[in-house]
Structure formats: structure tokens, C-alpha cells
Amino acid sequence: MSAPILEVDDLHVRFPISGRGILGAGKRTLYAVTGVSFSLAKGECLSIVGESGCGKSTTALSIMGLQEPTEGTIRFRGKPITGPGAPSRMARAKAAQMVFQDPYASLNPRQTVNASLAQPLKLHGIAGSEATDRIAAMLRSVGLTAEQGRRYPHEFSGGQRQRIGIARALILEPEIVVLDEPVSALDVSIRAQIINLLQDLQEQFGLSYVMISHDLSVVEHMSDRVLVMFFSQIVEQGGWGEIFENPQHPYTRRLIDAIPDPDAALGRARKATEKVHPVPPPGWRFSSDGSVAPDVFSPPEASELVDIGPDHKVRLLRA
Numbered sequence: 001m002s003a004p005i006l007e008v009d010d011l012h013v014r015f016p017i018s019g020r021g022i023l024g025a026g027k028r029t030l031y032a033v034t035g036v037s038f039s040l041a042k043g044e045c046l047s048i049v050g051e052s053g054c055g056k057s058t059t060a061l062s063i064m065g066l067q068e069p070t071e072g073t074i075r076f077r078g079k080p081i082t083g084p085g086a087p088s089r090m091a092r093a094k095a096a097q098m099v100f101q102d103p104y105a106s107l108n109p110r111q112t113v114n115a116s117l118a119q120p121l122k123l124h125g126i127a128g129s130e131a132t133d134r135i136a137a138m139l140r141s142v143g144l145t146a147e148q149g150r151r152y153p154h155e156f157s158g159g160q161r162q163r164i165g166i167a168r169a170l171i172l173e174p175e176i177v178v179l180d181e182p183v184s185a186l187d188v189s190i191r192a193q194i195i196n197l198l199q200d201l202q203e204q205f206g207l208s209y210v211m212i213s214h215d216l217s218v219v220e221h222m223s224d225r226v227l228v229m230f231f232s233q234i235v236e237q238g239g240w241g242e243i244f245e246n247p248q249h250p251y252t253r254r255l256i257d258a259i260p261d262p263d264a265a266l267g268r269a270r271k272a273t274e275k276v277h278p279v280p281p282p283g284w285r286f287s288s289d290g291s292v293a294p295d296v297f298s299p300p301e302a303s304e305l306v307d308i309g310p311d312h313k314v315r316l317l318r319a
Ligand SMILES: Nc1ncnc2c1ncn2[C@@H]1O[C@H](COP(=O)(O)OP(=O)(O)O)[C@@H](O)[C@H]1O
Pocket: 015, 030, 031, 032, 050, 051, 052, 053, 054, 055, 056, 057, 058, 059, 296
């Protein structure tokens, strides 16, 4: 297998929170990301799923170099993205770009679509007819017309606006695209169109995706590998088949049961229960079903992510 394009090694992000509680003023530590490791191969789609607040966006921002890790290393093509020898901002922009849940976050309401696509190109020394051609081609790739490039963000529907957000992320031809809940704000009827577009673009440009969603159904059809997060930690990670057809952690099974298509969910759930964890290694048991919410200000319980197959890890707790 070729060398990974992105490697995240034991990433920890903690936020010091100062505030005035009932016990008076003091500093507390919020555990946002705890010991997350994964790698991304070129052309692959790795999905990070888990409920709101589990640390997905903090992981995404760390990959983008927008959040300094408290501990751990993130390497792009083998080179650390922070610290001495880190790539410049310009180089980073060509390495990875991000698509946000709300495209308004990355679009200036007073700029036409053409102007907002021209801006990153200009920063990278591309202007004039070359820029115009690239913008027109990019608009076509995301299903918009050159004429629409002369309009302002408020003149578009939510789905079209996300197409613009995607065009803006892709205009510099990055190698990695981090998609943070790219369809969560859209009407259910529009979601499949955007997912299909993302898949087409991935193929057309040979992109590597880190796709983030709180909803497993969104990533089901495009993930090669899945990483399930629960309160700052990975609880299960593996290839598509391992996660969807052989889920071992109770929390993963809960997410699969929450997939809206009732027939499909039923079939999967049945399959999942048939295979309920064979036999955990001696001295270990599977962690709780996740119904008790840990306190984000307490360090997560130390437990081990154990290999249970060639491309399948599950977090266990000592019995
Ligand atoms: N800049 C920040 N300062 C303090 N706490 C933060 C900051 N960013 C995120 N958090 C906290 O970190 C945890 C993880 O947040 P986040 O990564 O946004 O989760 P998700 O994207 O999975 O919903 C949450 O408890 C959130 O409130």
C-alpha cells in the first residue's frame, strides 16, 4: 500500500476553561480530543462520526492547522504540519481545504461568486484569463453556470450555496478536503445531490476526504473507512464492512440503529445482533452502552483500543 497522505498520531486537544462556578473562580480543563490516531490514504474517504460535542470539529481544525494540538503529531506526506519545519500557509492551502456546514461561514455576502473564487487564486499568483477559465470550469464541475458566477450568495438556495462552498474549497486543487457536516444544514431532499456531487468530484480530482457527520447514514455510501468518536475518544474504527456489517461497540450499533431507512436499519441491526461480540479477550469487557454521559471536565477513563481484526479496532474497558 502507498504511504498515507495524512497521519494523525495520538492527537489530544484540551481547552483550559476559566469561570466562576459555585465553588468560586477557577480553572478547569475541557477534554475535547483524547488520543485520536488514524491515517488517510490517497483517494480514500475516511469518515468521522459521533454526536455533537464529541470532538469531530476540533479534530478537523487540527488537521487544517487551525487548532494547535495539546499533544500529538499530524503529518502531511510524512512532514509535521505544526512546529519547526511546518509548511507555510500557502503550502498548507494546497494540501488541505475545508467545507463547512454553513457555506455562509466562508463566503463574503458582498462578493460575487466569481470574486470569492478569484481571491484564493490571486493569493497564489493566478489572475487574468487563467483565473477566469479556472473559475468557469470549477463552476461547471459543481453544477453551476458561468452566469451564476456573477451573482451574490443570497441569490442562491442552500444547496447551491453549498456547491459554491465546495467550489471555493476546490479552486486551489487541494489534495485533502475536510468536509465538516457538509449536508447537515440542507433539506433532506437536497442531501443526496450534494453527496453524489462530492463523490463525483472525488473521482474527477482524485481527492482524499475526511468526512465528518453526526449521522452515519450520510457517510454510509461514500466512506471507505469509519472512525466512531464518543466523548473525545475513538470507540471503534475500521473498514466500511467492519463498521456497517460487523459493528462491535454498543455505541456504533446505536448509531447504525438510528439510520432512518427502517428496512435497511432492521436488516443491519439483525445482522449486528447475530454477530454480537464473539468473545472479548480475557480480562476485558466491552465498555458501557454510552447512555451515561461522562463529564467533559474529567479525563476520559483510560482504556485500550484493541485490534480485533486487520482493519478493525474497538475500545474495551478492563473488567
Ligand atoms: N475553542 C474552544 N474553547 C473551548 N471549548 C471548546 C472549543 N472548541 C470546542 N470546544 C469544546 O470541545 C468539545 C468538542 O467540540 P467539537 O469538536 O466542536 O465537537 P463536534 O464537532 O463533535 O460537535 C465540546 O465540548 C466543545 O464545547
